[in-house]
Amino acid sequence: MDIILKIVSIGLITCLATLVIRPLRNDFAIFIGIAGGMIIIFLVINYFTGVLSSFKDIISYTGLNSNLYTLLLKIIGIGYLLEFTAGICNETGNNSLGDKVLLGGKLVIMVMAMPIITNILTIIMGLLPK
Amino acid sequence: MDVEIIFKIAAIGLLTAVVGQILKQTGKEEISTFATLAGLVIVLVMVLNLIGDLFSTLKTIFNF
Numbered sequence: 001m002d003i004i005l006k007i008v009s010i011g012l013i014t015c016l017a018t019l020v021i022r023p024l025r026n027d028f029a030i031f032i033g034i035a036g037g038m039i040i041i042f043l044v045i046n047y048f049t050g051v052l053s054s055f056k057d058i059i060s061y062t063g064l065n066s067n068l069y070t071l072l073l074k075i076i077g078i079g080y081l082l083e084f085t086a087g088i089c090n091e092t093g094n095n096s097l098g099d100k101v102l103l104g105g106k107l108v109i110m111v112m113a114m115p116i117i118t119n120i121l122t123i124i125m126g127l128l129p130k
Numbered sequence: 131m132d133v134e135i136i137f138k139i140a141a142i143g144l145l146t147a148v149v150g151q152i153l154k155q156t157g158k159e160e161i162s163t164f165a166t167l168a169g170l171v172i173v174l175v176m177v178l179n180l181i182g183d184l185f186s187t188l189k190t191i192f193n194f
Contacts, residue, residue: 013136017136020144021143021144024143024147025143025147027170028142028146028169028170028173031173031174032139032140034177035135038184039135039180042187045187073192073193074192077188080188
């Protein structure tokens with residue numbers, strides 16, 4: 001319960017600090033927002049490694065190829081990075097830039113996931129009666 | 131990774147705003163601009179360090 005208190009208080013402090021700074025200097029308010037978001041993510045990023053290692057255990061039980069797991073991990077990481085970057089872009093007022101970042105990331109994810117999709121398709125084609 | 135970086139950025143913002151206002155009042159427009167720019171660069175470096183830390187951590191977690 002300690003960590004949730006930390007997250008909530010950091011969020012509130014960041015909000016109030018941006019509220020105080022925004023009329024004085026608008027650009028600094030954005031920096032405060034970014035820093036607050038970073039601190040919250042760094043607080044919870046250790047939990048993430050725990051979740052990922054338990055995922056790895058589950059994958060090893062199923063006996064799937066571990067390449068699939070690393071690919072999935074990469075795609076999840078790209079998703080988080082994109083979300084974060086697009087959020088910063090939107091916050092600074094560049095909404096269209098954020099959309100382009102998201103679009104580019106989606107395309108990269110699509111390209112990375114293409115081998116899996118073709119794999120599934122070839123399996124299905126093999127199952128079909130000739 | 132502490133909360134104090136938020137307060138640091140807020141304090142630098144307040145300080146540069148006040149210093150810029152004072153310098154502008156005393157008629158030193160160009161020094162005021164430079165003071166504001168210096169504050170902005172300091173904060174920018176702090177935030178960029180944070181972003182770089184985040185990216186390297188994500189890189190190690192998701193083994194890119």
